[in-house]
Amino acid sequence: MPRMNTAVLILPDQHYLGYGSCVMRRIADQFRGRLNIIELNGWDAVPDKINAAIRQNDPAFVFGVGHGNVNIYTVECRTPYMTVCSDTARMMAGRVIHLNSCLTAQQLGRDLIAKGATTYYGNYEEFWLIIGCNWRIYPPCSNKLVTTVFDAEYTVEKSLFSGRTTGQAQQDRLKAYDDEINYWTSGPGANQPCAADAVRVLEIDKRIAVMYGSDSARITAAAPSMLALLAGLAAAIGLGIGIAVGSTAPTG
């Protein structure tokens, strides 16, 4: 049984993958106090190290950004990591998986569910991003234009890490795409020179944002409610009083 509150994030940087990894690192930073988050950055995002991290930490959730195709997900420097019917695909059984990787939803995502993964989020066709405007390439995370698609797509993680179910996270993801589109059509980004491009790319990515498998799973163990804590405390105090009374009461 995979460990709740534990997530492995595969975050390669080469071949423009740093644009997504950068956004995910920021999200990880927000949740690090509440979850055990293991980041595999750059050259740590390679098959041996990923497999070791998964075996060692047995995470309830695995995220990976990478170049992909219908039956393959690749990691740093386009190194193949997971293919349909592979041992690696079988390692995902019992886990919630998010592969931000072109086309993987067509075969690989379905195979992961067939091999026992709890839930899969992925991209059914090409996943597009914008890396520049005015013919200039911008660095990762340097402005809203280059983060916009990931701000929407990685709402999955923000929701799951906050304790929402897999189905709720999918709804949040689709709504986030609409929010990003509104930002560029009628919000603060509307006058940006590449606003119309951002809208097209977001529309494409929203259309291909799929989820398979369970919609009621969570990756966080429910924290005890305040009421449950108080009840536990009261019971402990009551037990303590009972012992004290018992020890002092007259016996005969």
Added chain:
Amino acid sequence: MPIIMLNGVAYTPRQILEEVERGTQLGAVLQRMVETGAASLSQSEEEELAKMRLKQLLSRSSAIYARLSDTGAEVYTPQQILEEIERGSPIGRQWIEAEKSIIRKLLMLR
């Protein structure tokens, strides 16, 4: 950019407004189409309108795009996307289908 087609002619919001302000019969028809959401585009008209809009957008765009695919190019210019659209490649189809979706939302047609 054009948002509706009538009898094979595409109209931008500005052109529609001008016709309405001039009080023409065409303006009245166009206004009714927009206001009632009754404009029904045929499949081919919708396809043509989507291509027309993308051509206008991409021909003046200075954006640089990338994709997360393990085959072919990683980075695309607007001109390269246009070529994909003209070739009718899967990438071109993806952009056209998204543009159709945007047109429908604009007019709440379907």
